[in-house]
Amino acid sequence: MTAEPDGPEDRLRRFATIWSRAVFPVTATSLTRPEFEQRLVPLARRLSEALRARTFEAAEGQAVGAALIGAHCTEPEALSATLDCVDAYLVLYCGGDGAQDALRARSARLQHAMAAGFAKALRERTLAEQEAIARAALQAQGIVADALHATEARFRAVFEGAAIGISVADLDGNILQVNNALLRMFGGTEQSVRGRSVTDWTHPEDAPQVWRLYEELVRGDREHYHVEKAFYRPDGTVLWTNLTVSLLRGADGQPQYQLALMEDTTERRLLNLRLRYEATHDALTGLPNRTLFFERLDKALAAGEGMRFGLCYLDLDGFKTINDSLGHAAGDRLLVEVADRLQSCATAPGEMVARLGGDEFVALTTGPDTESEVDALADRIMNALITPVRIDGRELTVRGSIGIVEGPTGERGPAEVLRSADITMYRAKSAGGNRYELADAEADARAITRHGLTTALPAALDRGEFFIEYQPLVHLGDGSVHGAEALVRWLHPQHGVLGPDQFIPLAEHTGLIVPLGRWVLEQSVRQAKVWQERHSDAGPPVRINVNLSPCQLTHPGLVSDTVDILERVGLPPSSLCLEVTESALIGADDDLLKPLRRLAEMGVDIALDDFGTGYSNLANLRRLPVSILKLDRSFTQGMQQFPADPVDLKIVEGIVSLAHSLDLAVTVEGVETGAQAEQLRLLGCDTAQGWYYARPGPPDRLHELALVDATG
Ligand code: C2E
Ligand code: CA
Ligand code: CA
Numbered sequence: 109m110t111a112e113p114d115g116p117e118d119r120l121r122r123f124a125t126i127w128s129r130a131v132f133p134v135t136a137t138s139l140t141r142p143e144f145e146q147r148l149v150p151l152a153r154r155l156s157e158a159l160r161a162r163t164f165e166a167a168e169g170q171a172v173g174a175a176l177i178g179a180h181c182t183e184p185e186a187l188s189a190t191l192d193c194v195d196a197y198l199v200l201y202c203g204g205d206g207a208q209d210a211l212r213a214r215s216a217r218l219q220h221a222m223a224a225g226f227a228k229a230l231r232e233r234t235l236a237e238q239e240a241i242a243r244a245a246l247q248a249q250g251i252v253a254d255a256l257h258a259t260e261a262r263f264r265a266v267f268e269g270a271a272i273g274i275s276v277a278d279l280d281g282n283i284l285q286v287n288n289a290l291l292r293m294f295g296g297t298e299q300s301v302r303g304r305s306v307t308d309w310t311h312p313e314d315a316p317q318v319w320r321l322y323e324e325l326v327r328g329d330r331e332h333y334h335v336e337k338a339f340y341r342p343d344g345t346v347l348w349t350n351l352t353v354s355l356l357r358g359a360d361g362q363p364q365y366q367l368a369l370m371e372d373t374t375e376r377r378l379l380n381l382r383l384r385y386e387a388t389h390d391a392l393t394g395l396p397n398r399t400l401f402f403e404r405l406d407k408a409l410a411a412g413e414g415m416r417f418g419l420c421y422l423d424l425d426g427f428k429t430i431n432d433s434l435g436h437a438a439g440d441r442l443l444v445e446v447a448d449r450l451q452s453c454a455t456a457p458g459e460m461v462a463r464l465g466g467d468e469f470v471a472l473t474t475g476p477d478t479e480s481e482v483d484a485l486a487d488r489i490m491n492a493l494i495t496p497v498r499i500d501g502r503e504l505t506v507r508g509s510i511g512i513v514e515g516p517t518g519e520r521g522p523a524e525v526l527r528s529a530d531i532t533m534y535r536a537k538s539a540g541g542n543r544y545e546l547a548d549a550e551a552d553a554r555a556i557t558r559h560g561l562t563t564a565l566p567a568a569l570d571r572g573e574f575f576i577e578y579q580p581l582v583h584l585g586d587g588s589v590h591g592a593e594a595l596v597r598w599l600h601p602q603h604g605v606l607g608p609d610q611f612i613p614l615a616e617h618t619g620l621i622v623p624l625g626r627w628v629l630e631q632s633v634r635q636a637k638v639w640q641e642r643h644s645d646a647g648p649p650v651r652i653n654v655n656l657s658p659c660q661l662t663h664p665g666l667v668s669d670t671v672d673i674l675e676r677v678g679l680p681p682s683s684l685c686l687e688v689t690e691s692a693l694i695g696a697d698d699d700l701l702k703p704l705r706r707l708a709e710m711g712v713d714i715a716l717d718d719f720g721t722g723y724s725n726l727a728n729l730r731r732l733p734v735s736i737l738k739l740d741r742s743f744t745q746g747m748q749q750f751p752a753d754p755v756d757l758k759i760v761e762g763i764v765s766l767a768h769s770l771d772l773a774v775t776v777e778g779v780e781t782g783a784q785a786e787q788l789r790l791l792g793c794d795t796a797q798g799w800y801y802a803r804p805g806p807p808d809r810l811h812e813l814a815l816v817d818a819t820g
Contacts, residue, residue, distance in 0.1 A: 156202035169221025223387035393447035401462035418482025421529035510544035577804035591651030741778030
């Protein structure tokens with residue numbers, strides 16, 4: 109019997125099991141291991157979903173990191189075991205069939221977010237603990253003060269039994285009493301502490317207010333203070349504490365002693381430092397990671413007037429090939445070597461190198477002179493990559509593409525700067541790679557909209573963001589509505605309504621034009637059917653014109669899709685006109701014309717759009733399965749003034765008579781005035797379209813226009 113293949117839920121559970129095995133030994137939880145595993149399942153699920161979500165949510169990773177603290181995984185080992193486990197198994201068990209590179213990059217970002225969430229939650233917990241200690245300290249002060257006035261024996265008991273370090277000194281700073289907890293903290297004997305002066309314990313990291321507060325207290329101007337303070341132990345190591353010092357007054361109210369209560373925070377501080385390091389450095393190369401880089405970039409961009417920044421965004425050329433052919437281990441070693449070399453390129457103060465993920469690195473330079481420095485930095489990086497990298501006895505050539513952004517601080521945010529650098533890097537790549545390019549605002553803007561729109565297109569069709577406007581086609585003879593042209597628009601969630609010129613070329617480029625065109629065709633044919641049904645008594649049936657892109661012409665499904673739509677909707681083929689631009693048919697061979705010919709034979713009209721702009725051979729018209737010429741708008745424009753341009757008149761007259769002699773109807777586009785309409789009518793044009801009659805609009809508007817004509 110063969111085992112059933114695992115479902116996603118099984119794999120998720122398996123991941124949670126591995127995770128709990130790795131972390132359980134280092135938790136302080138009172139749960140059993142299976143119970144603990146149950147506790148991790150929802151966290152694993154969140155990670156799994158965040159891994160595959162359409163956009164990256166740092167908050168998800170942070171929440172999981174914070175939840176670890178809630179589950180008593182407060183030891184640094186718990187975090188590193190968790191991160192190791194996520195790194196090794198999350199993509200494997202929860203990645204589904206997504207692209208590996210993208211999943212790995214996402215997993216890395218999730219790990220950083222988890223470490224950050226973990227550190228933050230731990231910090232918050234520590235703060236809460238400190239509050240509690242401060243409260244205890246105040247209580248203790250009361251107890252000790254009472255004790256001083258009461259019997260020596262009772263005082264001793266409190267003093268010795270306390271879990272926090274306590275010492276009593278006189279107002280000159282001479283230490284009189286210390287308890288065992290405090291001695292343990294200092295790791296010394298009583299002699300090493302007692303008899304010494306409080307003021308001996310200065311430390312280079314003392315905050316300036318530490319000793320000011322001390323002076324105020326011993327003068328009697330302050331009852332207590334609370335600081336974080338470091339001490340040297342007798343062996344030279346450093347002890348970090350939360351220190352609360354209180355003034356003890358005698359029965360007469362005169363200041364008499366000072367009482368210090370201290371809590372050892374050394375371990376916690378080390379843990380925090382380590383967590384901070386882990387959260388801000390890349391585990392593979394040891395370079396600062398994205399988080400730290402963005403912190404620095406933030407700071408650099410907020411620097412004062414006269415300061416500038418320069419950024420080199422490096423992406424290795426062909427790294428994927430190396431990874432795929434030599435394996436990930438070799439790829440990793442290459443990255444480590446590259447990281448080392450980059451590090452040596454940016455050693456001056458104000459410079460840093462970071463790894464953003466995958467084979468993407470950044471070098472940052474700050475200061476007043478980055479205009480010249482950033483070029484030198486890019487040169488150093490390119491030079492550093494020249495020497496081949498030796499891995500497993502092979503010499504690997506490393507090349508990279510760099511996008512450079514340089515400018516004054518205070519103008520742009522980090523996200524914008526990085527995006528510009530990214531776009532510029534791609535420009536360097538598409539220019540052949542192994543080079544650097546400088547950012548240019550205009551090129552950025554073009555690429556941003558182009559790139560953004562292109563990637564958003566497929567989802568836009570699924571989400572129904574496209575809609576169609578209809579522009580009436582009018583009989584020049586009697587002004588009646590003859591039909592309408594369907595013109596597609598995109599209601600973009602951020603950019604508002606976009607015209608076809610802004611996205612049809614992109615849709616053609618990506619191939620989305622085929623499904624989009626099919627959608628437009630189906631909608632328009634349905635609309636025509638609705639018009640015809642509502643309007644069956646008002647003259648000849650309304651027709652619908654639909655534009656076809658060159659890509660659709662060569663798509664094998666064109667004829668069958670069109671026939672299918674017409675049949676399903678029940679619209680006669682003679683009510684449909686497909687518009688093909690003249691330029692798409694220049695030099696067309698029989699293969700290209702065959703589908704159009706088939707459609708024409710079935711009764712679908714084919715119009716030659718934008719006629720007169722493509723310089724096609726007029727004699728060629730005879731060969732094309734075309735029944736309508738749509739004269740380009742530029743001819744109509746020549747007729748705007750009165751009298752019209754005589755040359756335009758002659759040309760249009762010539763085209764019209766040629767068309768009619770070939771049995772082709774002539775439609776004119778872009779009619780904006782009554783004078784133009786009249787002129788074109790006199791020249792013998794058959795139908796017209798333009799703002800003079802109506803702008804493209806919703807389908808009901810055509811209905812109104814048609815009704816007005818039918819009744820008036
Ligand atoms: P086109 O086929 O030449 O469409 C006519 C264009 O002229 C439309 O621009 C229309 O809004 C505009 N227009 C109409 N009357 C006037 C006027 O009196 N004055 C002026 N100045 N302009 C006028 P639009 O909607 O921006 O469409 C641009 C082009 O996009 C269309 O040119 C067509 O080639 C293409 N297109 C539109 N919808 C589709 C579609 O569904 N599929 C494909 N493949 N292309 C489409
Ligand atoms: Ca058209
Ligand atoms: Ca046109």
